[in-house]
Amino acid sequence: MSDSPYTDLTDNGQLRYPSRSVHRDSNTIFRFGLTVRLLHWWIVATFATALLTGLAMGSEMENGNLFHMHVAAVIAMGSGFVVALIFGNTMAVFRFVRDAFLPERSDFEFVARIVSRPFHRTGIRWGKFNLGQKGLAWMMLASLTAIIITGINSWHTDGDAAGPHTTAVIIALILLGVHVFMAVVNPVTRPALPGMVFGRVKRSWALHHHAKWVEDQDRRSARSAVQSQSRTSEHDHD
Numbered sequence: 001m002s003d004s005p006y007t008d009l010t011d012n013g014q015l016r017y018p019s020r021s022v023h024r025d026s027n028t029i030f031r032f033g034l035t036v037r038l039l040h041w042w043i044v045a046t047f048a049t050a051l052l053t054g055l056a057m058g059s060e061m062e063n064g065n066l067f068h069m070h071v072a073a074v075i076a077m078g079s080g081f082v083v084a085l086i087f088g089n090t091m092a093v094f095r096f097v098r099d100a101f102l103p104e105r106s107d108f109e110f111v112a113r114i115v116s117r118p119f120h121r122t123g124i125r126w127g128k129f130n131l132g133q134k135g136l137a138w139m140m141l142a143s144l145t146a147i148i149i150t151g152i153n154s155w156h157t158d159g160d161a162a163g164p165h166t167t168a169v170i171i172a173l174i175l176l177g178v179h180v181f182m183a184v185v186n187p188v189t190r191p192a193l194p195g196m197v198f199g200r201v202k203r204s205w206a207l208h209h210h211a212k213w214v215e216d217q218d219r220r221s222a223r224s225a226v227q228s229q230s231r232t233s234e235h236d237h238d
């Protein structure tokens with residue numbers, strides 16, 4: 001009976017062995033579904049298109065085609081969101097936005113511990129994203145908003161107000177540089193990349209860096225395993 005999901009749960013539905021997976025055979029854990037992954041890479045592709053057409057255009061707006069492509073890339077970026085919400089997994093998109101942007105208890109705990117004992121290890125068990133990731137996500141969103149507002153302003157003045165747009169682009173590129181460094185170069189954080197490409201990350205890495213999230217995932221899988229088991233046994237008794 002040790003393989004039954006029931007054995008992993010206490011009477012009130014808590015996981016008996018929080019750090020252990022219900023699917024013990026798996027070395028990986030599910031992190032991002034197809035909708036979120038496609039949306040993320042769509043944003044990357046459209047951002048790159050806006051950047052390249054902007055660079056090709058320079059601070060002049062003489063090339064109409066390039067300018068149209070420049071603006072179309074940004075419209076395509078926004079449309080990607082709408083398409084993902086309508087045709088993709090709507091709840092997964094909302095959950096991604098909540099997890100990446102909204103603070104949770106571990107974030108407040110981190111601030112409280114770092115203030116009371118600066119320069120000490122906080123030992124925080126992070127959720128899906130840590131406070132640094134959330135801070136960076138907010139800054140990237142703010143810089144993208146600034147790019148769009150200054151871009152529209154520059155367009156209205158026929159390129160005469162180009163300075164703020166260029167500055168906003170440079171700030172966004174610095175922030176994105178940090179994001180890409182974390183995703184591709186930093187050995188501590190780069191194990192997250194397979195999650196955004198294939199959907200799953202190594203369980204051992206996730207337990208080390210996002211322990212609270214792994215526990216929540218395990219609890220959810222255990223609960224749904226119990227529910228489907230009880231549905232099956234109800235069915236058997238019918």
Ligand code: HEM
Pocket residue numbers: 047050051053054055057058059060061070071074147148150151152153154155159161162163165166169
């Ligand atoms: C992700 C979004 C965007 C990125 C990465 C981006 C990037 C750039 C870059 C790199 C340049 C060349 C700047 C220079 O060499 O001085 C540029 C120019 C320009 N962009 Fe954008 N842009 C974006 C969105 C927009 C939007 C939404 C508009 C307006 C509707 C816009 C309007 C312009 C205009 C009018 C210029 C030429 C004059 C200037 O440099 O300000 N851009 N953009």
Ligand code: HEM
Pocket residue numbers: 031040043044047100128129133134136137140144176179180183184192193194195196
């Ligand atoms: C080649 C460029 C990029 C790479 C390699 C990359 C990679 C990644 C990876 C691996 C994650 C998941 C992190 C995790 O599971 O903990 C992620 C998350 C995220 N990405 Fe990107 N990304 C890129 C560009 C962008 C761009 C252009 C944007 C938006 C303008 C963006 C916005 C986000 C946000 C908001 C998150 C969730 C929160 C976070 O981890 O910061 N990314 N990215």
